[in-house]
Every structure is written in structure tokens, then in C-alpha cells.
Amino acid sequence: MTVLWATFLIVFIFTFLSRYIPANSISIGYSPVIRPNKVMTFLAILSLVLVSGLRNTIGDTDAYMHTYATQEFNWSYILENKDPGFGVLQMFLKNISSDPQLLILVTALITNLLIGITLYKYSRMIELSFYVYITAGMFTVSMNGIRQFFAASIIFIATKYILNGDFKKYALVVILASTIHQSALILIPIYFIVRREAWTKVTFLLFSLAIVIVIGFNQFSEMLFSSLEDTQYSNYSTFDEGGASSMRVLVESVPVVIAFLGREKLRKLWPKSDIIVNLAVINLIFMIIATQNWIFARFNIYFSLYNLILISWIIYLFKENSRKFVYYGLLVCYLLYFYYEHVISLNMYYRSDYINL
Numbered sequence: 001m002t003v004l005w006a007t008f009l010i011v012f013i014f015t016f017l018s019r020y021i022p023a024n025s026i027s028i029g030y031s032p033v034i035r036p037n038k039v040m041t042f043l044a045i046l047s048l049v050l051v052s053g054l055r056n057t058i059g060d061t062d063a064y065m066h067t068y069a070t071q072e073f074n075w076s077y078i079l080e081n082k083d084p085g086f087g088v089l090q091m092f093l094k095n096i097s098s099d100p101q102l103l104i105l106v107t108a109l110i111t112n113l114l115i116g117i118t119l120y121k122y123s124r125m126i127e128l129s130f131y132v133y134i135t136a137g138m139f140t141v142s143m144n145g146i147r148q149f150f151a152a153s154i155i156f157i158a159t160k161y162i163l164n165g166d167f168k169k170y171a172l173v174v175i176l177a178s179t180i181h182q183s184a185l186i187l188i189p190i191y192f193i194v195r196r197e198a199w200t201k202v203t204f205l206l207f208s209l210a211i212v213i214v215i216g217f218n219q220f221s222e223m224l225f226s227s228l229e230d231t232q233y234s235n236y237s238t239f240d241e242g243g244a245s246s247m248r249v250l251v252e253s254v255p256v257v258i259a260f261l262g263r264e265k266l267r268k269l270w271p272k273s274d275i276i277v278n279l280a281v282i283n284l285i286f287m288i289i290a291t292q293n294w295i296f297a298r299f300n301i302y303f304s305l306y307n308l309i310l311i312s313w314i315i316y317l318f319k320e321n322s323r324k325f326v327y328y329g330l331l332v333c334y335l336l337y338f339y340y341e342h343v344i345s346l347n348m349y350y351r352s353d354y355i356n357l
Helices: 002-020 038-053 061-070 075-080 084-094 101-122 126-135 138-142 146-156 159-164 167-178 182-194 201-215 217-227 234-238 246-261 263-269 273-290 294-317 320-345
Strands: 024-028 031-035
Touching (some): 038 101, 061 101, 075 084, 101 138, 101 159, 126 138, 126 294, 126 320, 146 182, 201 273, 246 273, 246 294, 246 320, 263 273, 273 294, 294 320
């Protein structure tokens, strides 16, 4: 955990400085926004890449490393197995080196770089976005669900296409991401759901649907898993690790609730914010359903990233004399959650052959 604590501190310092050593200002909506300093932001991203890319533990990292070291990647293997894009990447990398650390480093580089670039473009308070990325556990999850978070980062960089209504380019990016993890295809129909005004009847209908699913979860899960019986996800029917905690639901709901309370002001600050809010709402809905079975939290890998953008804007929904209190309050609450989740609950252990603290 010492390495993760050090990373958390270093990244926050770099991103905090990036906002106070600005490069220039831009305009998003009706609000002038200071563009963070590129060098400081790059150093923050580099810190994340090195810590993630040089690990040899956390989640299924060792399984990926073992497969990379022992498997011969060729076109026959790629075509016979799921997610061919990831197979092609491994085949290419293994022609460079058979050391599995290369795979971990490259996936960490692409994942964190794409996420960092997107936050650089759309976050109002970039240090808060990076702070929550680590403290809410997304950085840790990126080292566990490697393929799915990799796919999520590819879609996340396409945020501009969903904001600008460029469906063709967005769909192409999603299809590319689906070659890394097929579940990414869910983002294609989601495009049409989120490109509408937030907090309409549709929003509350989705929340109602989530509650109905929770109440009748046994019947819902039977129908769902029977439909997946002949797919690569059929083994999920045997997944039994309990559900997401109510604490997790509370954490995911914070930016959504504040965005609802300040919805009119948020639209004035950033007219396209409704799309980000809708994506954050879907993230919360999946987390509510995941209280019955943790497997549904896998979908949150795609949607929780938009919370990072949203939370960086909600500070400005409060009166000016209250913003510091809210800002520091969020820092403290997410820090406590980070400690609870990583130390008390998971007893997280980081190991690396290159980084030892």
C-alpha cells in the first residue's frame, strides 16, 4: 500500500500545480476554463503509468502475465479465441519481447494516457478528477480488469464524438474497443439514450426500472443468464461473490445528486453537461443493480469514468463562499473511502520488481 499512497500524493501534487501553472484559458459553454499545464499533467499521468505498468500483482495481473509468457500467439489462436484485438496486441508485443512485463506496461500506458488526455480536455478542476480516479478505486480496478478498462479508456477518449453528435466516428471507436472486450458494444445503444436532456421522465423511468430489477432480481437474473447461455459470458451465471456495498452506491451517487440539485446552473456553465450527467446516471443505475450481484458492476467500468468529469464541475454549482468547504469536504470523504476500501476492506497489496517502498 505504501506505493499506492505515494502515487496518490504525487499525482495530486502534480495535477494541483497544473491548475496553478496554467498554459492558457479556453471556453467551455459560457464559462472560461483554465487549461492545465501540460508538463505537470504529463508528470501525473507518467506516475500512474509507471506504478501500474511495473506491477506484477493486483487482481488478475499474474494470470495475464502467465498467459503471455506461456502462450504462443498466432493468427490461429487469435481467431479461435474471444476479443481478437487484444490477441493481436499480444502477438505484436511478443515479437518485441517475451517478458510479460511489457504487456502490463503497454496496457497501463494506453489506458492511463487516454483517460488522462480526456480529463485534461474536459475537467474543470483536473486535480479533483485525478484524485477521485485513485481514491474511488478506478485506478486499482484498471490494474485488475485489464482488458475491460483498456476498452473503456478507448471509448472515453471518444467523448468529443458523443458530445458533438458524431455517431459514425463514435461507433467506429466502440467497435474497435469491442475487439479488446466485447461488452463494449453496449455503448452503441447507450449513445441514443444519453444524447438528450437530463432529468426528464426517461431518467426517472430508468431509476424505477433499476428498483424493480433489484426487487425481482432472481427472476431478472434467470432471464438474463439464460439469454447469455451460448455466449462467451455464459460462465457469469456461476459468479457468486455477493453484491456491491451500500457504501459504494453512496460514493457513486454523490456527483449525481449534486448535479440534480444544481441542474439549471450546470446547464448554464456547460450546455453539453446533460450528456455527461446522463452517463453518470447510468453508472449509478448499474451500481444499484450490482448490489444484488457484483458482476453487474463490470458495466460501471465504462460509465464511472464520466463521474470524474462531472465531479470536477459540481464545485461551481455552490455559492462562492461555500466552494472551499465543499472542495475540502470531498477530498476528506474520498480519502476516508480510499482508506476503508483499500486498507480495511481489501487489504490491498502492491508488489513490483522495479518499485519497492
